[in-house]
Amino acid sequence: MAKPMEKYTWRDLNVGCVIDEPGSSLEYKTGDWRNLLPVTDYSKCTKCGLCWLFCPDNAMKPKDDGFFGPDLDYCKGCGICAQECKFAAIQMVEDKK
Amino acid sequence: MKIFKTLERYMEKPDAEYIASGHRACQGCAEVLALRLAFKVLGKDTILAMATGCMEIISTPLPLTCWRLPWIHIAFENTAAVASGIESAIRILTQKGKLENKKINIVGIAGDGGTSDIGFQALSGALERGHRLIYICLDNEAYMNTGIQRSSSTPYGAFTTTSPPGKKSIGQSTWKKDMPKIAAAHNIPYVATACPSYPYDLFNKVKKAKEVNGPAYLHILSVCPTGWRIPSEMAIEYGRLAVRSGVFPLYEVENGVYRITFKPESLIPVKDYIKGQGRFRHLTDKEISEIQDRVNKDWERLTKLCEITKA
Ligand SMILES: Cc1ncc(C[n+]2csc(CCOP(=O)(O)OP(=O)(O)O)c2C)c(N)n1
Ligand code: SF4
Ligand code: SF4
Ligand code: SF4
Ligand SMILES: [Mg+2]
Numbered sequence: 151m152a153k154p155m156e157k158y159t160w161r162d163l164n165v166g167c168v169i170d171e172p173g174s175s176l177e178y179k180t181g182d183w184r185n186l187l188p189v190t191d192y193s194k195c196t197k198c199g200l201c202w203l204f205c206p207d208n209a210m211k212p213k214d215d216g217f218f219g220p221d222l223d224y225c226k227g228c229g230i231c232a233q234e235c236k237f238a239a240i241q242m243v244e245d246k247k
Numbered sequence: 248m249k250i251f252k253t254l255e256r257y258m259e260k261p262d263a264e265y266i267a268s269g270h271r272a273c274q275g276c277a278e279v280l281a282l283r284l285a286f287k288v289l290g291k292d293t294i295l296a297m298a299t300g301c302m303e304i305i306s307t308p309l310p311l312t313c314w315r316l317p318w319i320h321i322a323f324e325n326t327a328a329v330a331s332g333i334e335s336a337i338r339i340l341t342q343k344g345k346l347e348n349k350k351i352n353i354v355g356i357a358g359d360g361g362t363s364d365i366g367f368q369a370l371s372g373a374l375e376r377g378h379r380l381i382y383i384c385l386d387n388e389a390y391m392n393t394g395i396q397r398s399s400s401t402p403y404g405a406f407t408t409t410s411p412p413g414k415k416s417i418g419q420s421t422w423k424k425d426m427p428k429i430a431a432a433h434n435i436p437y438v439a440t441a442c443p444s445y446p447y448d449l450f451n452k453v454k455k456a457k458e459v460n461g462p463a464y465l466h467i468l469s470v471c472p473t474g475w476r477i478p479s480e481m482a483i484e485y486g487r488l489a490v491r492s493g494v495f496p497l498y499e500v501e502n503g504v505y506r507i508t509f510k511p512e513s514l515i516p517v518k519d520y521i522k523g524q525g526r527f528r529h530l531t532d533k534e535i536s537e538i539q540d541r542v543n544k545d546w547e548r549l550t551k552l553c554e555i556t557k558a
Pocket of ligand 4: 272275276277278302305392470472
């Protein structure tokens with residue numbers, strides 16, 4: 151299993167620098183980078199999915215109710231989802247975390 | 248999710264992500280978005296060889312990786328050579344019955360520096376030999392990973408750290424190398440330009456590239472907020488402006504036949520594309536109008552190519 155970067159020593163590395171766990175970057179939470187947070191007004195949302203489609207970090211996740219919401223572990227707060235929403239349903243607000 | 252239904256025309260599993268979150272691309276990076284979208288179409292039976300560059304650095308900081316596909320790191324010079332080798336090995340092993348006979352996509356990926364400059368020779372060789380592989384050039388118009396140095400794909404007039412504008416310099420002093428047409432000159436079955444700002448056009452082209460029997464070359468304009476000096480949220484919009492102004496036309500070349508795949512009713516002024524970008528902020532109106540003339544000419548030439556090559 152992957153572990154936080156700082157816990158690795160050279161002894162943990164495979165010969166040939168082979169990485170044998172696909173998608174292990176999930177260990178690294180890029181949500182820390184965020185200054186702004188996307189907040190959706192679901193009364194304006196048409197569930198079109200453009201915010202999901204254009205997110206470079208696949209951090210805008212489909213939810214069971216058909217809406218989409220940011221995964222705060224990985225959303226970097228780039229603002230693309232808010233910019234691209236045709237219905238102005240997403241606002242970027244200061245993230246006071 | 249209705250969008251997943253629509254996407255099923257292009258891909259098996261619209262909700263599958265082959266690049267995990269946790270990658271280190273800058274906020275609003277459309278280069279990693281281009282990959283995210285392209286790999287949705289390529290799907291799980293895909294092997295990729297990737298040159299150094301932003302996408303390698305952000306995706307595989309040892310000991311972690313964001314890839315959920317077999318991926319191999321390649322030096323700048325030989326992405327296409329390694330992809331060729333993988334393709335040949337799989338072909339022979341399948342012939343010998345040592346591998347199950349199924350379609351595997353072999354993909355070589357490099358940036359504009361890795362493609363139009365350093366990996367050029369290996370790429371030309373691979374295209375000429377006719378390997379059944381897809382080569383993707385992620386064009387963010389400079390060597391971004393090492394801090395914005397000019398490549399032969401940097402547009403005329405742009406600031407980079409090695410094409411600094413000043414009293415005696417306009418910035419980049421040469422016109423962007425026309426890689427897609429150079430690839431097309433190898434008479435390969437499929438060449439296309441694409442941009443993640445037009446996702447459905449991109450899906451179509453990746454799908455065609457996947458189905459073609461021989462080399463396919465995809466040249467994807469990948470807006471880089473960091474290097475272009477634009478706000479991160481504008482990455483998609485600037486891709487659109489590049490296309491709508493004719494600066495980066497979306498077209499494909501199928502067996503020698505050129506076709507523009509997105510034709511704006513009329514082109515918007517190049518100035519609308521250039522003006523908000525920090526890398527062009529030093530350009531005067533006169534210089535912008537010179538760029539406009541050249542863009543007009545190139546657009547006309549492309550239109551003619553479409554007419555001449557029409558079946
Ligand atoms: C032969 C060689 N020269 C230089 C480098 C340093 N280097 C690593 S990535 C990079 C920039 C890559 O630019 P590009 O191919 O356009 O990809 P981008 O980072 O812009 O996506 C450079 C110069 C290297 N790794 N190998
Ligand atoms: S882009 Fe806007 S309308 Fe579409 S799903 Fe996202 S929030 Fe809703
Ligand atoms: S702000 Fe950026 S990273 Fe966050 S969900 Fe929106 S598009 Fe994705
Ligand atoms: S420098 Fe540009 S291309 Fe590289 S990760 Fe950042 S935004 Fe993406
Ligand atoms: Mg580049």
